[in-house]
Amino acid sequence: MDTSLIRARSRLYRNIREFFDSRGYLEVETPCLAASLIPEPTIKNFSTLYQSEYLGSREMYLVPSPEVFIKRLIARGCGNVYEICKCFRNAEQIGSLHNPEFSMLEYYTMDFDEKDSIALTQELLRETALPGCPDGLKQPFEVISMAQALNKATGLELEAIQSPKVIRQKAHELGVLDDPSVSEGWDDTFNRLFLNFVEPSLRTDVPVVLTGYPAQIECLAQNDGIVKRRWELYFGAVEIANCYLEETSPERVRESMRREFARMASERALTGEVIPDNDPEYWRIFRSFPRCSGVALGLDRLLMLQTGRQRIDDLILFGFSDIL
Amino acid sequence: MIKAGQIDKGTALLIKGQPFICIDREFVNPGKGSAFVRLKLKSPTTGQVLAETMKSQDNAEDITVTDEDFQYQYNDGEYFHFMNTETFEDVPVPMSSFPDYQFIMKEGETFRCTVYNEEILDIQVPSKVVYLVAEAEEAIKGDTVTGATKFVTTETGLRVRVPIFIKQGEKIRVNTETKEYLERVNN
Known part of the structure; x- marks a missing residue:
């Protein structure tokens, strides 16, 4: 381990805290252990057991992101907040861009829309840059909608491939799905197109923001017709941040959580994977939830890009492959 | 058949009837999406390189080698x-x-x-191999700014950065993947 990299992380975190503190954001610290999570079928979870001689035992989960707690704080009116914390995703493949335990920065800004959150994130990258950070990372973001990027890369219209049958046929014609009659979710087929064509077509010399993710990829961002008001930030083909214009309708949150929990439970019942408890009352906090935008940014990846490294292992002390 | 997620560097696969070896593998999880794997596959017979991104659960045809x-x-x-x-x-x-x-x-x-x-x-190829130093630059005296290293060439023509005390005719152990000097080997 190169000690300059340990110092780089410490310096980056200081810069981030200065950035948000000077803008009046409140730094918060939420638990790593939760009794229930927001169901996300594509994120596998770590579970552990709370054991008490008197209270009995209870399954607990390591948070895959601090969202579940931060949203409670926002509902209580805490205003603009940020958190730097550890997150845990099980079965996360160990590779140059993944470690099952990783560091995340989340920041939520009241009354912000996509344009505002993109501008803030652009300032964040520029103002927190470490000495020696590649110039490209400090450049203005190129903003492109997913529909435009898809069309540029494949010639397909997002609107025309909304049915699972049609998108599978198109993916088959483009050579990324062998059997178009296979039963797979629309989101999986879309990701075949996205990873094979769209992602490789993105510019790598400047940060790129993809806006308007398909609404059929479920998440707690607001809907806008066939897309979600969600954006993702890429640099050098590496995904660094994800942002939602947060869903504020209690009914839609309840519906989404119910659907996602059902999907997760049915998929995992077959594999025996951990099914984290769902809090059936969680949606109630959205009765007093302000309009806001929330960004989650992978700190190990940002640090990797800022220091010009190729693997997040280089930046993580005692990475998973070392401790297994 | 194996799952795409099980493919590793060195796995041999049959693609459209042609054998390929996986030379690079990277897992990707698109935001809010299932696990995918990006593969770089090479046909050793033609040198053709394919880039494929598959769902980790997709089937692939592995071959017995x-x-x-x-x-x-x-x-x-x-x-x-x-x-x-x-x-x-x-x-x-x-x-x-x-x-x-x-x-x-x-x-x-x-x-x-x-x-x-x-x-x-x-x-x-073994990950560590001992080579003979066929040619060695003279170390420049006082040059400690670069961490006191210089280049030598092995009998196979490999250029390796080594500490300045390594001389022509000596043997060194080299990491064949990174091409980095590991140690001097005494006869």
Whole structure:
């Protein structure tokens, strides 16, 4: 381990805290252990057991992101907040861009829309840059909608491939799905197109923001017709941040959580994977939830890009492959 | 059949009837999406390289390969020539399929090779190999700014950055993957 990299992380975190503190954001610290999570079928979870001689035992989960707690704080009116914390995703493949335990920065800004959150994130990258950070990372973001990027890369219209049958046929014609009659979710087929064509077509010399993710990829961002008001930030083909214009309708949150929990439970019942408890009352906090935008940014990846490294292992002390 | 998620560097696959070896694998999880795997596959016989991104749960056709010993004879600028140590048959392997191996493999040495249909798909080079220093630069006195290193060339033509005390005719151990100097080897 190169000690300059340990110092780089410490310096980056200081810069981030200065950035948000000077803008009046409140730094918060939420638990790593939760009794229930927001169901996300594509994120596998770590579970552990709370054991008490008197209270009995209870399954607990390591948070895959601090969202579940931060949203409670926002509902209580805490205003603009940020958190730097550890997150845990099980079965996360160990590779140059993944470690099952990783560091995340989340920041939520009241009354912000996509344009505002993109501008803030652009300032964040520029103002927190470490000495020696590649110039490209400090450049203005190129903003492109997913529909435009898809069309540029494949010639397909997002609107025309909304049915699972049609998108599978198109993916088959483009050579990324062998059997178009296979039963797979629309989101999986879309990701075949996205990873094979769209992602490789993105510019790598400047940060790129993809806006308007398909609404059929479920998440707690607001809907806008066939897309979600969600954006993702890429640099050098590496995904660094994800942002939602947060869903504020209690009914839609309840519906989404119910659907996602059902999907997760049915998929995992077959594999025996951990099914984290769902809090059936969680949606109630959205009765007093302000309009806001929330960004989650992978700190190990940002640090990797800022220091010009190729693997997040280089930046993580005692990475998973070392401790297994 | 194996799952795409099980494919690792070195896994041999049959794609449209042609054998390929996985030379690079990276997992990707698109935001809010299932696990995918990005593969770089190479056909050792044609040198063709394919980039494929598959869902980790997709099936792939793996092939049964055998490991056999071959003696590396020489290269003719286009092909490495290996000799099957049992049949003494000459097996050519395109040099372009293994770009830097000409600087790593010593003539006359035996290598364990991955074989499919009598063709060599992969050459297993030990991760650490001892080389003779064929040429060594004179160290520049007082040059400690660069961490007191210099370049030497091994008998196979590999250029390695080494500490300044390494002299011509000495032996050094080198990491064949990173091409980095590991230690001096005493006779």
